Amino acid sequence: PMNIAVVDEGANLKAFHRMDNAWLGSIDISIKKAKTARFFDMNSGEIGKLSQPGQPLYNIEHSNGGLITFPGGVVLKDESGTIIGAIGVSGGTVDQDHEVATAGAEALKSY
Numbered sequence: 001p002m003n004i005a006v007v008d009e010g011a012n013l014k015a016f017h018r019m020d021n022a023w024l025g026s027i028d029i030s031i032k033k034a035k036t037a038r039f040f041d042m043n044s045g046e047i048g049k050l051s052q053p054g055q056p057l058y059n060i061e062h063s064n065g066g067l068i069t070f071p072g073g074v075v076l077k078d079e080s081g082t083i084i085g086a087i088g089v090s091g092g093t094v095d096q097d098h099e100v101a102t103a104g105a106e107a108l109k110s111y
Helices: 025-040 044-050 094-108
Strands: 004-006 013-018 071-077 083-090
Touching: 004 025, 004 094, 013 025, 025 044, 025 083, 044 071, 044 094, 071 094, 083 094
Parallel strands: none
Antiparallel strands: 004 013, 004 083, 071 083
8 A cells, every 4th residue: 555645746645545553753754755856856765876975965855844765756747758756665575666656657648
């Protein structure tokens, strides 16, 4: 079970869904994954790589009221490639979260 959050281009929460029995702690994580991806216009897992000790964004997760710097936050783009928001998923493994968020981003392209 997962929590799924969608934010718009201003990182405002526009949609949220909590599956039955999804962890309550994952609610905040899914929202923060989406916001993290939108704040920096890159997937949250990429920010995670850049936020490790010795990397240029070390400790960035403490900014903006707390960021989530592991996979599961994916930037949303329209058909022209313009960033229009982000999706954040939490509740599975980080690989599952990223896979579901990526599938959501790809599904949006078909509209």
